[in-house]
Amino acid sequence: MVEGFPGKRASQASLVWGVGPLMRAIADALAARFNPVAVRGEVSGFSRAASGHCYFALKDESGQVRCAMFRRSADQLSFAPRDGQVVEARGKLDVYGPRGDLQLIVESLTPAGQGALFEQFLRLKALLTEEGVFDEGRKRELPSQPKSIGVVTSLGAAALRDVVTALRRRVPHIPVVIYPSAVQGAQAPAELCAAMRTAFQRHVGSGESEVLLLVRGGGSLEDLWSFNDETLVRLITQAPMPVVCGVGHETDFTLADFAADLRAPTPTAAAEMCAPTRESRLGELLYLQERLADAALGELDQRAQRLDHLGQRLGRPSGRVHNSRQRLLEAEHRLQRGLALTAQSQRNRIQAMEKALPLALNHAVTQQRLRLERSSAALSLLDPQLVLERGYALLTDSRGSPVTRVAQAGPGDTLGARLRDGEVRLKVLSKEQSP
Structure with a gap:
């Protein structure tokens, strides 16, 4: 399965992509697998638009x-x-989203015959990528406040002066250990590996160099070739401490960059990443601002490219106007038909409601009448007068309070007795309480 591409795993079998997200995912996968890329071919259909952008095809x-x-x-x-x-x-390699076309965004173009070394770079990069040497999952975070910083570079390199100057300015209290090595020439790969191994051993033995910088200044592909050495690249992945690679300028890429835990655009930037201070944070903001500017320019380039394509496809506008008029007439017809159907539906609904309303009212009145009759019957059953009609009497004391227990009256007390047709006064002669 190609690295970065969504595979056909069961968990993704039901995933439905939007077109735009799919194009972006394909572009990201291409970038992770191939970029940067070099292509040799024959120029076909070369043209330069008014925007200054050039469009062509490479073919064989x-x-x-x-x-x-x-x-x-x-x-x-x-x-x-x-x-x-x-x-x-x-x-x-990128994908032009609006049309879904694969395209090569060319950053440099030279006559054939100058790319053999770059082809060797790409072959080794593909091999190491397939083996998982550049796997992002194994890379580590840098310590926020390292106790010591190691630097692998040449003692006479300008990169060393830049790194030391940056570290003295930002973290003068942190010791810096130099592991000298040639950074260019036939002997450079072996010396770089020896310096790295020395740093590894001292770190394991005494904790020296909690983070290691591998740096050199800019140059041509040939000048930087020592940092594409396969042995050195594999050795970087075995480091017991995080490794920051700052080789060349921002646009230079080596295989050591891909193997390191972190890639810095310059040697100075590598030092700054290991020594974050207030000034470095401000520097990061400036860097992000530049990135944002590049992204904005890139977006403008994309928009200009799309405008170029649209300009090429525009042709005679009269045909587009005619098609638009036809679509407008069809939409108007559908709208009128929809309004008519809606109005008829509303009329039918109103008529049905008019027929149902009298029946509903009659039913509601009947239900309320029955409810009232049932309530009246239940209420009449609770009328005390009905109890008196059956021969019972309601006794009250001198205050008019009901007498319901023998204990409430004594001999000589006067009680009132309410009967069905009036009230009489009674005097208590004696009392007997039920056991």
Whole structure:
């Protein structure tokens, strides 16, 4: 399964993508698997739009790929590309979302014959990627406040001066340990590996260098080739401490960058990442601002590209106007028909309600009458007068309170007795209480 692509696992079998998210996922997968990429092919259909962007295709006997070269890169061309010319393009694979096209965003273009070393870089990168050497899951966070910082570089390199200056300015209290090594030439890979192993041993033995910087200044692909050495790259993944790789400039990439726990755009940036201070936070904000500016420019490039494509497809506007008028007439017809159906439905509903309303009212009145009659009958059963009609009497004392117990009256007390047709006064002669 291609790294970064959604596989056909059972948990994803029912996943339904939106078109836009799917295009972005494919673009991310391509970027993780291939970028940066170099392609050799024959130029076909080369054109430069009014925006300054260049569009063409690279093809050979077995295929072709669409290419877009934005104005910022096109302005750096040292030759005029022409159809049929064999060139080497370096850049990044992407997906043009509005049309779902695979395209190569070309950052540099040179006549063929200058890319053999880069092809070797890509082959080794593909091999190590397949083995999982660059797996993001094994990478570690940097310590927020390291007790010591190690640096692997040349003693005479400008990168070392930049790193030491940055660390002295930001964290002068943290000791810095230098592990010297050549950073260019035939002996550089072996010396870099030896310096790294020394740092590993001292860290395990005494805790020296809680984070390790692998740095050098910028240069050509040949100058930086020592940092693409397979042994060095594999050794970086075995480090007992986090490794920060700051090789070259921001646009330079080496295999050591992919293997390290963190890639810094420059040696100075590598030092700053290991020594976060208030000033570094401000620097990070500036860096994010630049990233935002690049993203905005990239978005503008995408919009300009889309405008170029739309301009090419526009053709005669009269046909579009006619089609739009036809769609408008169809929509008007559907709207009128829908309104008529709605009005008829409402009329039918009102008529049904008019028929049902008298029946509902009669039913409600009948129910209320029956309820009233049942309540009246229940209430009459509770009338005390009905009890008196059956020969019973209601006794009250001198205050008019009901007498219900023998204990409430004594000999000589006068009681009132209410009968069915009036009231009589009684005097208590004696009393007997039931056991």
